[in-house]
Amino acid sequence: ETGVTQTPRHLVMGMTNKKSLKCEQHLGHNAMYWYKQSAKKPLELMFVYSLEERVENNSVPSRFSPECPNSSHLFLHLHTLQPEDSALYLCASSPQGSATQETQYFGPGTRLLVL
Amino acid sequence: AQSVAQPEDQVNVAEGNPLTVKCTYSVSGNPYLFWYVQYPNRGLQFLLKYITGDNLVKGSYGFEAEFNKSQTSFHLKKPSALVSDSALYFCAVRDGNTGGFKTIFGAGTRLFVKA
Numbered sequence: 001e002t003g004v005t006q007t008p009r010h011l012v013m014g015m016t017n018k019k020s021l022k023c024e025q026h027l028g029h030n031a032m033y034w035y036k037q038s039a040k041k042p043l044e045l046m047f048v049y050s051l052e053e054r055v056e057n058n059s060v061p062s063r064f065s066p067e068c069p070n071s072s073h074l075f076l077h078l079h080t081l082q083p084e085d086s087a088l089y090l091c092a093s094s095p096q097g098s099a100t101q102e103t104q105y106f107g108p109g110t111r112l113l114v115l
Numbered sequence: 116a117q118s119v120a121q122p123e124d125q126v127n128v129a130e131g132n133p134l135t136v137k138c139t140y141s142v143s144g145n146p147y148l149f150w151y152v153q154y155p156n157r158g159l160q161f162l163l164k165y166i167t168g169d170n171l172v173k174g175s176y177g178f179e180a181e182f183n184k185s186q187t188s189f190h191l192k193k194p195s196a197l198v199s200d201s202a203l204y205f206c207a208v209r210d211g212n213t214g215g216f217k218t219i220f221g222a223g224t225r226l227f228v229k230a
Contacts, residue, residue, distance in 0.1 A: 043220040056216050090158055100209040101147050101166040106158030
């Protein structure tokens, strides 16, 4: 394991539900990321936090709401999702975030199905 | 704008034969290039990266990649494939001049190694 954990691993929700995805990193990193992975498409960067401050927001619909209470935890709050939001949601972390040569460390992902 | 192309959705190779997974990129500044691998039900794992220096980069599990600036390519190679190398491989790029947090990933290439 890479030191980045995600819960739950699988989630099925209706379009009117509210749920949250959780990510925790045990690596002492300062930057955390949310990505969306859909079949046969490039990973889409959704949000980046550095030192608990949001530094990147890639035109993500407001039905996705991130929260970073501290540098070890990252949440993605979901509400009124659409079926096309079904995907694998990956969390990642990196030591500083601002250094472009940094390697990212990924969690196993949450497989989300929206019915 | 940054972009990454992985022209092959799938690569098939026999065990023991050499393998190549192709990647081309486009950035306005200096490219920082990465390869990640994803095994089933797992997050992405870092394989290797090119930042500067020797164009031939060696990474985990016997993989290597060659940076070719004139062809804007960063192909992943291994001299002798193993069945356990079967996985989804992602090429990624960051713009070393602009800095920032954004990593652009390719759509991935699925590698099948046949025994």
